[in-house]
Amino acid sequence: MADSTETTAASTSAPPPEPKRSWGDEVDDEEVEESKPGAELNVDGLAIDENKKINKFLDEPEDSNIKAVTLGDTPYTSASTFEDLNLSPELLKGLYVDMKFQKPSKIQAISLPMILTPPYKNLIAQAHNGSGKTTCFVLGMLSRVDPNLKAPQALCICPTRELAIQNLEVLQKMGKHTGITSECAVPMDSTNYIPINKRPPVTAQIVIGTPGTIKRWMSAKKLSVSCMKILVFDEADHMLAEVISFC
Numbered sequence: 224m225a226d227s228t229e230t231t232a233a234s235t236s237a238p239p240p241e242p243k244r245s246w247g248d249e250v251d252d253e254e255v256e257e258s259k260p261g262a263e264l265n266v267d268g269l270a271i272d273e274n275k276k277i278n279k280f281l282d283e284p285e286d287s288n289i290k291a292v293t294l295g296d297t298p299y300t301s302a303s304t305f306e307d308l309n310l311s312p313e314l315l316k317g318l319y320v321d322m323k324f325q326k327p328s329k330i331q332a333i334s335l336p337m338i339l340t341p342p343y344k345n346l347i348a349q350a351h352n353g354s355g356k357t358t359c360f361v362l363g364m365l366s367r368v369d370p371n372l373k374a375p376q377a378l379c380i381c382p383t384r385e386l387a388i389q390n391l392e393v394l395q396k397m398g399k400h401t402g403i404t405s406e407c408a409v410p411m412d413s414t415n416y417i418p419i420n421k422r423p424p425v426t427a428q429i430v431i432g433t434p435g436t437i438k439r440w441m442s443a444k445k446l447s448v449s450c451m452k453i454l455v456f457d458e459a460d461h462m463l464a465e466v467i468s469f470c
């Protein structure tokens with residue numbers, strides 16, 4: 224009886240209003256929680272798995288359903304080879320020698336000419352897992368950066384730190400011969416932790432990270448966006464779903 228009275232009271236009294244929070248704040252809180260000893264991210268476990276069954280979807284017939292939908296007239300033609308894309312010799316070497324790619328997958332053939340050709344327009348690419356989307360935005364970032372300008376010029380925002388680290392690994396492998404610098408903006412583990420005010424400003428040309436850390440670096444004026452040329456949202460559908468759940 225006492226239980227049922229308490230239950231009724233709890234369900235009829237209005238809960239106190241929660242303070243308004245943004246998604247970036249929420250990720251920052253996770254960082255504090257996860258930076259406790261014992262909760263570090265196992266970065267070694269995130270190496271690119273060369274033995275993974277790769278390319279499963281690259282040549283699947285389903286890929287032939289990928290269509291380009293553009294506003295107005297489109298000057299773009301699909302690329303059947305990486306040479307069609309006017310990539311630098313350093314990037315071609317990364318693709319052929321280090322990545323061991325032979326030709327663009329369907330999503331790459333369609334979207335890379337749009338990503339790499341001026342005027343650079345906003346683009347949303349949607350294709351199933353393993354179809355080669357990562358290469359699209361990694362090549363996009365690597366080819367837009369001016370190697371002589373030592374400032375952040377490309378920013379990739381990912382929903383999780385694991386994805387950010389994996390994307391950085393792909394970028395560093397693909398861009399190995401370019402000399403382009405990159406940095407991961409994810410929460411640091413407790414052993415490497417440096418307070419934000421003690422960190423030097425970011426000079427890496429490409430930054431890949433999670434929303435909370437990128438927000439903190441920008442708020443602390445450690446990450447400048449004044450030279451940014453390209454902004455990528457990886458798994459934007461997941462990030463939008465998170466944003467909607469906070470509204």
Ligand SMILES: Nc1ncnc2c1ncn2[C@@H]1O[C@H](COP(=O)(O)OP(=O)(O)OP(=O)(O)O)[C@@H](O)[C@H]1O
Nearest residue numbers: 277278324325326327328352353354355356357358
């Ligand atoms: N043109 C290509 N030729 C050969 N292999 C490729 C090519 N493009 C990508 N791959 C390989 O195929 C695999 C899947 O590619 P990628 O990770 O870019 O796909 P994705 O669409 O981003 O997948 P997910 O949605 O799971 O993130 C990777 O191992 C990648 O190295």
